[in-house]
Amino acid sequence: MSSDALKAASYIDASRLLESIETLACFGARDDGGVDRPALSPIDIDARRFLVNRAVELGCTVRTDACANLFFRRPSVEDLPPVMTGSHVDTQPTGGKLDGCYGVLAAFECVAALNDAGIRTRRPLEVVAWTNEEGTRFQPGAMGSSAFVDPALIERYGQAKDSDGISLDSALAAHREAFPSLETRVAETAAHAFIELHIEQGPLLELANVPLGVVKGIQGVRWYAVRCRGVAAHAGTTPMHARHDAMTLAVCIRAEIAAFAYQLGGNDTRITFGRWSVLPNSINTIASEVTFTIDFRHPNPSVLHSFDTQLANCLARHAVTSEALFIHPPVDFAPAVIQRVADACDALDAPSLSITSGAFHDAMYLAKHCPSAMLFVPSRGGISHNPLEATDDDHLVLGARALAHCLVHLCNEAP
Amino acid sequence: MSSDALKAASYIDASRLLESIETLACFGARDDGGVDRPALSPIDIDARRFLVNRAVELGCTVRTDACANLFFRRPSVEDLPPVMTGSHVDTQPTGGKLDGCYGVLAAFECVAALNDAGIRTRRPLEVVAWTNEEGTRFQPGAMGSSAFVDPALIERYGQAKDSDGISLDSALAAHREAFPSLETRVAETAAHAFIELHIEQGPLLELANVPLGVVKGIQGVRWYAVRCRGVAAHAGTTPMHARHDAMTLAVCIRAEIAAFAYQLGGNDTRITFGRWSVLPNSINTIASEVTFTIDFRHPNPSVLHSFDTQLANCLARHAVTSEALFIHPPVDFAPAVIQRVADACDALDAPSLSITSGAFHDAMYLAKHCPSAMLFVPSRGGISHNPLEATDDDHLVLGARALAHCLVHLCNEAP
Numbered sequence: 001m002s003s004d005a006l007k008a009a010s011y012i013d014a015s016r017l018l019e020s021i022e023t024l025a026c027f028g029a030r031d032d033g034g035v036d037r038p039a040l041s042p043i044d045i046d047a048r049r050f051l052v053n054r055a056v057e058l059g060c061t062v063r064t065d066a067c068a069n070l071f072f073r074r075p076s077v078e079d080l081p082p083v084m085t086g087s088h089v090d091t092q093p094t095g096g097k098l099d100g101c102y103g104v105l106a107a108f109e110c111v112a113a114l115n116d117a118g119i120r121t122r123r124p125l126e127v128v129a130w131t132n133e134e135g136t137r138f139q140p141g142a143m144g145s146s147a148f149v150d151p152a153l154i155e156r157y158g159q160a161k162d163s164d165g166i167s168l169d170s171a172l173a174a175h176r177e178a179f180p181s182l183e184t185r186v187a188e189t190a191a192h193a194f195i196e197l198h199i200e201q202g203p204l205l206e207l208a209n210v211p212l213g214v215v216k217g218i219q220g221v222r223w224y225a226v227r228c229r230g231v232a233a234h235a236g237t238t239p240m241h242a243r244h245d246a247m248t249l250a251v252c253i254r255a256e257i258a259a260f261a262y263q264l265g266g267n268d269t270r271i272t273f274g275r276w277s278v279l280p281n282s283i284n285t286i287a288s289e290v291t292f293t294i295d296f297r298h299p300n301p302s303v304l305h306s307f308d309t310q311l312a313n314c315l316a317r318h319a320v321t322s323e324a325l326f327i328h329p330p331v332d333f334a335p336a337v338i339q340r341v342a343d344a345c346d347a348l349d350a351p352s353l354s355i356t357s358g359a360f361h362d363a364m365y366l367a368k369h370c371p372s373a374m375l376f377v378p379s380r381g382g383i384s385h386n387p388l389e390a391t392d393d394d395h396l397v398l399g400a401r402a403l404a405h406c407l408v409h410l411c412n413e414a415p
Numbered sequence: 416m417s418s419d420a421l422k423a424a425s426y427i428d429a430s431r432l433l434e435s436i437e438t439l440a441c442f443g444a445r446d447d448g449g450v451d452r453p454a455l456s457p458i459d460i461d462a463r464r465f466l467v468n469r470a471v472e473l474g475c476t477v478r479t480d481a482c483a484n485l486f487f488r489r490p491s492v493e494d495l496p497p498v499m500t501g502s503h504v505d506t507q508p509t510g511g512k513l514d515g516c517y518g519v520l521a522a523f524e525c526v527a528a529l530n531d532a533g534i535r536t537r538r539p540l541e542v543v544a545w546t547n548e549e550g551t552r553f554q555p556g557a558m559g560s561s562a563f564v565d566p567a568l569i570e571r572y573g574q575a576k577d578s579d580g581i582s583l584d585s586a587l588a589a590h591r592e593a594f595p596s597l598e599t600r601v602a603e604t605a606a607h608a609f610i611e612l613h614i615e616q617g618p619l620l621e622l623a624n625v626p627l628g629v630v631k632g633i634q635g636v637r638w639y640a641v642r643c644r645g646v647a648a649h650a651g652t653t654p655m656h657a658r659h660d661a662m663t664l665a666v667c668i669r670a671e672i673a674a675f676a677y678q679l680g681g682n683d684t685r686i687t688f689g690r691w692s693v694l695p696n697s698i699n700t701i702a703s704e705v706t707f708t709i710d711f712r713h714p715n716p717s718v719l720h721s722f723d724t725q726l727a728n729c730l731a732r733h734a735v736t737s738e739a740l741f742i743h744p745p746v747d748f749a750p751a752v753i754q755r756v757a758d759a760c761d762a763l764d765a766p767s768l769s770i771t772s773g774a775f776h777d778a779m780y781l782a783k784h785c786p787s788a789m790l791f792v793p794s795r796g797g798i799s800h801n802p803l804e805a806t807d808d809d810h811l812v813l814g815a816r817a818l819a820h821c822l823v824h825l826c827n828e829a830p
Contacts, residue, residue, distance in 0.1 A: 202652025219651065223698055234799060235687035235710040236634065237617025237773030240677075242797065247688055251666045262655075272650035273662055274700055276693045283638055283689050283708045283740070285800070293698045295650040325698070358652030382653060385700070 004119050005408040009401035011113035017400055020105045025097040034387025039090035039132035040171040045178045047089055058111045063185035066154045067147040068175040071185045072127040074111050082124040083410040084194045088133035096389025103197045104129050106400040113404050121411035130362045137162045145362035149369045193337050193410045194366040196374045197403045199391055201359045203382030211395045213355040213376030214342045218364050219299040220330035226322045232288035243286055250290040260310045270297040299330050299356045331364050334371030341375050344405035419534050420823040424816040426528035432815055435520045440512040449802025454505035454547035455586035460593045462504055473526045478600035481569045482562040483590040486600050487542040489526050497539040498825040499609045503548035511804025518612045519544050521815040528819050536826035545777045552577045560777035564784045608752050608825045609781040611789045612818045614806055616774045618797030626810045628770040628791030629757045633779050634714040635745035641737045647703035658701055665705040675725045685712040714745050714771045746779050749786030756790050759820035
């Protein structure tokens with residue numbers, strides 16, 4: 001088994017992997033070198049056709065489900081729950097070539113490597129491309145993976161509309177028309193494991209000069225919108241003592257929140273006030289209303305809980321209202337799968353860092369379905385969601401080798 | 416003379432004045448009781464036609480100029496430079512019935528009162544409606560009054576475009592077509608004096624419970640846009656120490672500016688950060704660029720100068736750029752005209768407050784042309800540029816009486 005895993009890793013074909021990344025990036029290529037491929041758009045459907053054709057060439061069966069996730073299954077020796085791996089192929093409007101795509105294409109390369117090496121596994125290896133992870137065209141993100149784990153969600157998701165008023169339901173119907181012959185993947189026993197290979201989208205691996213990240217979990221997140229009300233008045237005629245300036249209130253509250261966020265979370269704190277709306281937003285009028293968002297993340301659930309409590313106290317003290325936009329608890333990945341990822345790094349003599357993911361991923365939802373983990377490769381300059389998104393070729397290839405190694409191990413695990 | 420001034424004041428007809436305010440407010444009436452009358456729009460041209468017809472009824476000659484200002488002149492006994500009075504009839508998009516209009520209609524009421532009282536004056540009384548004071552349709556504001564004082568400005572103003580791409584030049588041509596028979600007011604000797612009656616647009620008179628404000632000047636103003644640059648990065652994956660958050664920088668600079676503004680200006684300080692633009696303005700992306708505006712006002716030129724110096728130092732220290740959007744020095748009105756206004760208040764036994772205008776007015780420009788001053792009536796709740804803009808009827812009538820009183824005095828002054 002161990003020799004099969006190393007053999008699979010050695011059969012990873014660097015050129016084939018890198019070329020496939022360039023080929024997929026043609027679907028929705030931007031002039032600046034980036035990619036713009038909205039989920040279930042005609043361009044995305046063309047990209048999916050490329051994936052389906054490639055999977056068939058590799059001997060996989062191809063299936064889909066109610067949320068247009070694509071499942072590419074490499075046959076196995078025994079009839080056991082599969083090992084799943086993959087990510088997504090939709091991108092941000094000004095996205096790069098790697099976010100999501102790398103995880104799907106490296107998984108395809110693993111299938112090709114196993115084929116080339118003549119390796120058969122006890123369990124099927126199932127590559128997945130999850131629908132609409134980015135959440136740019138339809139909100140929320142990670143629709144495909146969350147609906148796979150909780151199929152009841154699809155009814156609500158179906159009503160979601162893009163900026164042209166097209167519903168997810170219509171987009172899913174277009175997808176069915178484009179792939180009329182695809183079998184539906186019906187609910188089956190939970191998968192044996194899920195591994196998602198991804199670019200880090202942050203600077204930690206690069207700062208540590210380490211090529212692989214063994215991801216132990218995903219930090220929890222709180223998204224809030226805070227609405228501060230004031231009274232619009234003339235900037236020239238209203239004395240300072242007679243003002244109710246919504247912006248003055250907002251920056252005061254922002255400072256308080258930042259202070260207790262740091263105090264609670266220490267070095268692991270991630271606090272961002274990213275979106276601001278100011279009314280009437282006029283040079284010579286005092287702001288009547290300011291709404292700003294909070295993005296607070298931390299790996300420790302008790303810190304997140306304390307943050308919620310202190311935020312509620314702070315806002316009540318200022319008589320200000322807020323709306324919770326998104327909340328997700330921290331995710332701890334499965335120790336057994338994390339160990340397989342760490343073993344793969346060791347077996348390949350590749351330095352690795354134990355890391356908590358700062359970004360959301362489909363694996364956040366898959367962790368509720370089956371034992372899951374992730375593997376990261378460095379992002380140059382920590383940049384992602386950007387045409388400048390880049391990872392050294394060596395790191396891309398090493399990540400695929402490590403993935404192949406642990407997939408073979410997982411695919412040969414006993415029931 | 417003094418008896419003529421009191422007589423004129425006593426001939427002010429409260430009903431006629433208040434009705435004329437309601438009539439003018441029909442041109443561009445909003446459902447919420449406010450007025451929306453963009454400068455030189457078809458609605459504004461209809462309103463101007465109403466003014467022209469009324470002026471002719473009152474025995475005035477009507478003229479216009481290159482910037483479509485309207486001049487309504489009541490004939491005089493001698494051929495001397497006129498005493499001018501008036502304001503503007505364009506409004507903010509969600510404006511009220513009084514801002515600008517009150518000053519024009521009260522001036523008309525003074526003409527009517529002089530007619531009814533059979534008073535003849537040595538100098539002509541010339542009522543003016545200045546074009547585009549608000550600066551909402553075409554920027555900058557106070558186009559008509561500033562171009563009257565400095566006719567060279569009209570060439571630059573002509574290129575200004577509204578949000579539909581229509582130039583001021585085209586709007587002026589439409590105005591000429593609408594009033595083909597109006598004579599042009601050619602440049603003549605400077606006026607003897609200018610008085611503008613206006614609502615305060617602030618809370619000071621109301622707070623002091625005083626019905627009239629004798630305006631000694633207009634505070635100076637500095638408008639800047641400050642652009643803070645950061646680096647867009649992922650809110651979840653970027654450690655706090657690795658961030659360059661443009662919003663964090665912006666609120667830090669905002670706090671510094673507010674601190675030295677108060678220190679320099681004391682109780683007369685007016686500092687407002689009213690307009691904010693955040694890029695990319697996304698919940699989970701660190702801001703890459705934040706631009707905010709500064710509106711700083713003070714009556715003391717040396718405070719304004721020190722503010723400019725400290726601002727430049729502050730921005731240089733933070734390596735941040737700024738753009739000066741508008742700068743105007745404080746205006747000191749003419750002591751002799753201020754005295755006439757104060758005398759009128761005294762003669763009518765009306766309590767008055769010596770006050771500095773916090774808002775800009777056409778009188779800011781007229782002060783460069785001839786001895787000028789202003790008279791204020793209270794704004795309920797300090798509110799203006801708002802459908803809720805209101806002044807007690809008694810105050811509106813008292814303001815017109817005081818205006819009539821000092822106009823008669825000024826119109827009878829020797830050369």
